[in-house]
Structure formats: structure tokens, C-alpha cells
Amino acid sequence: xxxxxxxxxxxxxxxxxxxxxxxxxxxxxxxxxxxxxxxxxxxxxxxxxxxxxxxxxxxxxxxxxxxxxxxxxxxxxxxxxxxxxxxxxxxxxxxxxxxxxxxxxxxxxxxxxxxxxxxxxxxxxxxxxxxxxxxxxxxxxxxxxxxxxxxxxxxxxxxxxxxxxxxxxxxxxxxxxxxxxxxxxxxxxxxxxxxxxxxxxxxxxxxxxxxxxxxxxxxxxxxxxxxxxxxxxxxxxxxxxxxxxxxxxxxxxxxxxx
Numbered sequence: 001x002x003x004x005x006x007x008x009x010x011x012x013x014x015x016x017x018x019x020x021x022x023x024x025x026x027x028x029x030x031x032x033x034x035x036x037x038x039x040x041x042x043x044x045x046x047x048x049x050x051x052x053x054x055x056x057x058x059x060x061x062x063x064x065x066x067x068x069x070x071x072x073x074x075x076x077x078x079x080x081x082x083x084x085x086x087x088x089x090x091x092x093x094x095x096x097x098x099x100x101x102x103x104x105x106x107x108x109x110x111x112x113x114x115x116x117x118x119x120x121x122x123x124x125x126x127x128x129x130x131x132x133x134x135x136x137x138x139x140x141x142x143x144x145x146x147x148x149x150x151x152x153x154x155x156x157x158x159x160x161x162x163x164x165x166x167x168x169x170x171x172x173x174x175x176x177x178x179x180x181x182x183x184x185x186x187x188x189x190x191x192x193x194x195x196x197x198x199x200x201x202x203x204x205x206x207x208x209x210x211x212x213x214x215x216x217x218x219x220x221x222x223x224x225x226x227x228x229x230x231x232x233x234x235x236x237x238x239x240x241x242x243x244x245x246x247x248x249x250x251x252x253x254x255x256x257x258x
Contacts (some may be wrong), residue, residue: 002166033088037080040054044239057085065124069131069156077122077167080214083115096121111217126162127231129171136241151188154240160231169232172212173240176238176254182247183200185223189241193225203238206230 034079035054043050061079083089089108096104096119104120133154155174160166175187189193190209192201197220200208207229211219218224246252 003193004153005122024102029180033090035087035090055087057087058082059083059085064168064170065127065166066118066120066172067129067158068172069129070133070154070173073129073130073131075124075127076120077124078170079119079121081117081119083113083117089115089117094119098122116214116216126160127166127169128159130157131173132157132160146248147245149243149245151241151243156238156240157235158229158231158238159235160233162218165230165232167206168228169231170226170228172224172226175225175240176244177223177243178244180246180250183252184245186243187225187240188246189239190225190227198226203227203229207238 037054041052041054043052053147059081061081063077063079065075066078067073067075089113089219091108091111094108094117095102096105096106098121103122106117106119108115108117131154133152136151136153156173158169158171176185178185190203193209193211197211198209199212203209207227209225209227212224212226213219225240229238244252
């Protein structure tokens with residue numbers, strides 16, 4: 001007859017220890033990223049890839065309306081999310097769901113803090129934009145410099161059909177950057193923006209201009225700027241003006257990168 005199992009009073013069961021369950025070598029930082037699960041993780045051992053939930057994180061989001069009229073006439077409801085958690089978000093595609101419905105996708109490219117995401121949620125059909133860009137007049141020739149200066153104006157028409165003022169609408173634009181050192185581009189309007197690297201300049205009451213640095217945008221370095229305006233019912237025009245100075249006879253070709 002087998003004797004009953006004995007119990008050792010001094011023997012304690014070791015507590016469950018959280019173990020690393022995911023490690024990735026980032027292409028950007030070349031450093032390993034280790035995520036630690038706080039409980040048990042079950043992964044089928046069937047030789048195929050699986051999505052594994054490591055943690056659910058609640059992050060604060062800033063909501064706004066954003067438009068890029070040179071690309072799209074529509075104005076989008078957008079949220080900016082900043083990662084303030086202890087976790088590093090892994091590079092890759094991010095899907096945005098609103099009311100359990102997939103509404104947009106974006107991508108995480110860098111692992112360095114601060115990590116930020118900008119996600120489109122829907123279109124505000126009550127606001128539309130139209131962008132029109134053209135040279136102001138015939139190029140001006142500099143007799144002593146041998147260079148030609150051409151002034152360009154980019155006019156963005158914003159139409160608000162809502163019955164109330166929509167506050168904090170972000171209208172993004174860009175300045176052409178010369179690849180040839182013989183060419184210079186000088187931003188004239190919004191007035192004063194070319195003189196600062198950070199901060200804002202006032203365009204009118206309730207409307208400021210600034211360099212775009214949210215997310216991975218490089219602001220002045222990349223020629224990216226934006227207006228942040230309270231848009232009253234009706235239409236208004238936001239104007240950007242810049243001068244392009246180049247040697248006479250030099251053929252200029254503009255390339256658009258999206």
C-alpha cells in the first residue's frame with residue numbers, strides 16, 4: 001500500500017515571475033526592445049506567427065481638425081496620441097478603430113522618446129478647403145546680381161458651413177526647398193515666421209502660424225508650416241508668399257514628395 005504524500009511545512013511555492021515574451025531589434029536604434037508580460041501568455045505552438053497581447057495601455061489623446069489642402073480638400077477629425085507609458089511601441093503598422101470599426105491606419109517608425117501618433121478618425125463635411133498657387137507676376141531680373149527673383153503666392157480658401165465657429169483648425173502647408181545651392185527661397189508670409197524656429201506668429205485674432213513639428217515632422221528644416229485658426233461660419237483666405245531667387249537661365253523643376 002502506497003503511503004500518502006507528505007507535506008513539507010518549510011517548502012514554499014515560488015511566486016510566478018513575469019518573463020520577457022517579446023524582443024525586437026529596431027532598425028532605427030539597433031537596440032533590443034524587451035516587453036515584459038505581467039501574467040501568463042499562451043501562444044499556440046503551430047509554427048505560424050501570432051499576435052500576442054502584452055498590455056492594454058490607456059493614453060491621453062488631443063483631438064483636432066486637420067487639413068492639407070495641397071493634397072486633399074477635405075478636413076479630417078484627427079487625434080494625436082503621445083506615448084507616456086513605460087512601454088516602447090514597436091515599429092510597424094497601427095490600425096485605428098472607432099466604435100469597433102476600422103477607420104484608418106498609420107505607422108510607427110521610431111522607437112526613441114517621445115513617441116507620438118497621429119490618427120485620422122473621420123471627415124468633417126462641414127468644412128472644405130481649396131488651394132491655389134501661382135507666380136504673382138513676371139520674374140524680376142537683378143542687373144548687378146545676374147539672378148532672377150520670382151514671387152509665388154499660395155492662397156488657401158477655407159469654407160465653414162457650420163453655424164458656429166470651429167476652433168483650432170490646423171491647415172498645413174509647405175515651402176519648396178532648393179536642392180541647388182545657387183537657388184534661395186525666402187518666406188515672406190506669414191509675416192515673421194521665417195525669423196523664428198519655434199513658437200508662433202499672429203496672423204489675426206484667433207489665428208497663428210507656426211512650423212509643423214508634431215509627430216515626426218521636422219518643421220523649418222523641412223519647410224513645413226501650418227496655421228492654427230478659429231474658423232468662423234463662411235469663407236476666409238490664408239495666404240503664404242515666398243520668393244525664389246535663381247541664376248538667369250537656370251531651369252527650375254519642382255518635385256513633390258508625399
